[in-house]
Amino acid sequence: MAERGARLLVVDDNKVNRLLLMRSVELLGHRVASAENGRMALEMLRAEPFDLVVLDIEMPEMDGFQVLEHMVADANLRDLPVLVTSSLEGLAHVVRCIELGADDYLHKPVNSVLLKARIGSSLEKKRLRDQQRDMVRRFATSEVAQDMQQSGFALGGRRIHAAAMFSDIRGFTSLAESQTPEETIELLNSYYTLMFEAISSHGGVVNQMIGDGLMAIFGAPLPLQEPSLSAVRAALDMQEMITLLNVERAALDKPAIRIGIGISTGDMVAGYTGTHQRATYTCIGDTVNLASRLETHTKAIGRGIVVDGATYAALENRIALEKFEPVTFKGKSVPTEVYAV
């Protein structure tokens, strides 16, 4: 958001103060809305996007301190800059506002030059913060970005119950050799766009992309009610999207692609691994390895989606699956139950 043309909310119960503040903000080239008390202000802040709040303290129904407290407790409003304007005297009020997260405290009547400077600097800070968040979102997922914002970045893991998914494109290497590099990258971009859409619409998080393969987690960093069911539903959507993509490709005289998906459910360790300079959010453990083995197994049994016994059990027959011969995968001492869609 540019510094000019930002959207501000002026909150003041006193009409003269409110009109004057709105006028001052408009003269700075910003758009402005107003609220007469804290309760109204919070309703508006939760309903529409704003870039900055100019907040009075003394108000009926809900005062400015309470508004600040509610904003701090709300993940969506926590980072919204607030300038407090009040004619309350005493340093204690100023300190309390700053401690509750206000950017600054301006005494009324507000000096217009000071107001302009404070609004400009608060909007600039917000712009940089938004930019940083967008950047984190591009390289991580919004769930990881949110997790990092809430609990901060720390290397180390925790044990979670989740579903792991691996997916890749069949015969991708020979496909890549038969077309130009540009075509390959374009195909990968369409493929990833469709897969991300299918996975995230069911609450999953893609945390690895390696060539034509991807790994996704259902149930971390944010918990899901039914990770196994979400993962299988996402897999069904992914296969359907590939079918649609193939219709488009056929029209362009390009060969169809096929994908294999393996899903397993169980305990795993999730967290940030790497170094403080470069880290990634990932999940590790037997469950994850098993999902990868199941994905490879799709080729052996000629099916698009293969899941383990724990995933099958969690579905409680809500999605029809066919039972296959149990397989003893490499590195496992006991056979794994295998089911396919």
Add this chain to the structure above:
Amino acid sequence: MPTPVIDPATLSELRDTAGADFVNELATAFFEEAPGLLAELRAAWGAKSAERFRRAAHSIKSNGLTFGASTLGAMARELELGGLPADTAPLDALEREYERAAAALKELCHG
């Protein structure tokens, strides 16, 4: 030299930053709101509610100072910080000062 009812420097600065026409509208809003605030101050005194009294005085102070009504602002400030007075004499004085300030402001804005 006596303090002017409306400080000319404050009013002219307000006009410079917000525009003279807007200041006229703002003064009209003040004339509409202030009697309610003065009545609330008196009602709060009658109900012996120090908190309501402080709030109403606070609003009058804030609005008075906006227009450069320095004496009105100072009197309201004393009430805001001083708590409930023993009798209504300070309220009568504040109302008289408001009438003076409003008349002067009307003169300056619409005269």
